[in-house]
Amino acid sequence: xxWSEISVHTTQEAIEAVSNIxxxxxxxxxxxxDPEVLKREWQDTFGEIxxxxxxxxxxxxxxxxxxxxxxxxIEQTVQQIEQAIQGLSAYGIEVGSxxxxxxxxxxxxxxxxWKKYYKPVEVSERITITPTWENYVPEKENELIxxxxxxxxxxxxxxxxxxxxxxxxxxxxxxDETVIDVGCGTGVLSIAAAKLGASSVxxxxxxxxxxxxxxxxxxxxxTKNTVTVAQNNLLDGIDGPVDIIVANILAEVIALFVEDxxxxxxxGGLFITSGIITQKxxxxxxxxxxxxxxxxxxHYMHDMYEKEDGxxxxxxxxxxxxxxxxxxxxxxxxxxxxxxxxxx
Ligand SMILES: C[S@@+](CC[C@H](N)C(=O)[O-])C[C@H]1O[C@@H](n2cnc3c(N)ncnc32)[C@H](O)[C@@H]1O
Numbered sequence: 001x002x003w004s005e006i007s008v009h010t011t012q013e014a015i016e017a018v019s020n021i022x023x024x025x026x027x028x029x030x031x032x033x034d035p036e037v038l039k040r041e042w043q044d045t046f047g048e049i050x051x052x053x054x055x056x057x058x059x060x061x062x063x064x065x066x067x068x069x070x071x072x073x074i075e076q077t078v079q080q081i082e083q084a085i086q087g088l089s090a091y092g093i094e095v096g097s098x099x100x101x102x103x104x105x106x107x108x109x110x111x112x113x114w115k116k117y118y119k120p121v122e123v124s125e126r127i128t129i130t131p132t133w134e135n136y137v138p139e140k141e142n143e144l145i146x147x148x149x150x151x152x153x154x155x156x157x158x159x160x161x162x163x164x165x166x167x168x169x170x171x172x173x174x175x176d177e178t179v180i181d182v183g184c185g186t187g188v189l190s191i192a193a194a195k196l197g198a199s200s201v202x203x204x205x206x207x208x209x210x211x212x213x214x215x216x217x218x219x220x221x222x223t224k225n226t227v228t229v230a231q232n233n234l235l236d237g238i239d240g241p242v243d244i245i246v247a248n249i250l251a252e253v254i255a256l257f258v259e260d261x262x263x264x265x266x267x268g269g270l271f272i273t274s275g276i277i278t279q280k281x282x283x284x285x286x287x288x289x290x291x292x293x294x295x296x297x298x299h300y301m302h303d304m305y306e307k308e309d310g311x312x313x314x315x316x317x318x319x320x321x322x323x324x325x326x327x328x329x330x331x332x333x334x335x336x337x338x339x340x341x342x343x344x
Contacts, residue, residue, distance in 0.1 A: 006100060007065045022066035169246060205232070238264060240266070244265075245271050247273050269340070271293060278333045298335060
């Protein structure tokens with residue numbers, strides 16, 4: 001399989017905004033080549049492993065890279081990306097040259113590109129995710145480690161939506177819960193649920209590549225006795241009742257199975273959903289309430305905020321300060337909704 005690698009030469013300030021544009025164009029993630037980060041944190045610690053050299057990073061500015069399946073439409077997509085990037089200056093975002101370049105990569109190169117920039121990250125109170133090729137040593141007592149090799153499936157564990165789901169699982173699981181993970185990707189949420197203490201987890205995905213990847217990662221993490229992986233469309237043919245359903249999937253897809261989720265959960269059970277952009281939050285809330293859920297909590301991670309003067313800025317911490325959230329002027333970002341099935 002061939003992939004198109006789209007590289008954008010831009011500024012630190014524009015990273016989040018450019019990443020958003022690339023994701024809207026269909027990329028499931030981005031790689032950021034930032035010489036400051038590479039020089040400061042990586043060369044000393046990981047230099048030998050990653051074998052970084054000057055050609056790996058730009059001499060000035062930042063390169064944001066994304067990968068899309070090669071297609072006849074790619075030139076057109078690149079033009080749209082260029083226009084969207086130039087349009088950012090209208091929001092007060094300095095994009096630098098904003099130059100966009102295109103290259104073809106083979107599947108093997110793609111895997112290598114991700115591996116180079118993926119490092120251990122503490123995603124929740126108890127869970128740290130580390131790539132399989134890192135020799136990570138736990139830094140605190142009771143730290144739970146998930147080792148992942150994402151390969152071609154979605155789910156390095158570091159996307160804001162995945163992080164919010166893991167945090168919600170960390171809060172919800174105290175021991176012996178039964179869990180279903182709809183759209184498991186690499187299996188990261190299922191493995192997290194098992195490590196946190198769930199007694200049984202069903203990991204489901206429609207995509208064969210994801211199913212294979214999840215199986216590999218479940219085994220790698222020693223969670224095979226707790227997690228079963230299967231190819232399945234949403235909750236079709238799946239029986240409950242279970243304590244928790246987690247689904248990091250687009251809002252439009254959540255709407256398709258919200259009633260099945262209610263059917264498959266125990267009364268009082270939790271439906272943890274992310275993959276919802278803020279603009280779709282109200283629709284998902286309405287669908288959940290109609291299906292018999294009560295929304296008990298909502299978490300947000302944002303890519304961009306609007307200042308009072310109307311200009312926009314990217315938030316590098318990716319967490320909305322309450323002052324901004326309360327003013328309701330968030331323009332783009334992700335939501336994680338936690339809903340409880342009402343007792344009958
Ligand atoms: C955003 S990824 C989430 C992966 C992982 N759970 C995580 O949080 O990182 C969404 C996943 O949903 C899967 N998916 C999409 N539509 C689906 C469907 N109709 N039934 C089952 N899985 C689906 C995709 O293949 C993909 O792996």
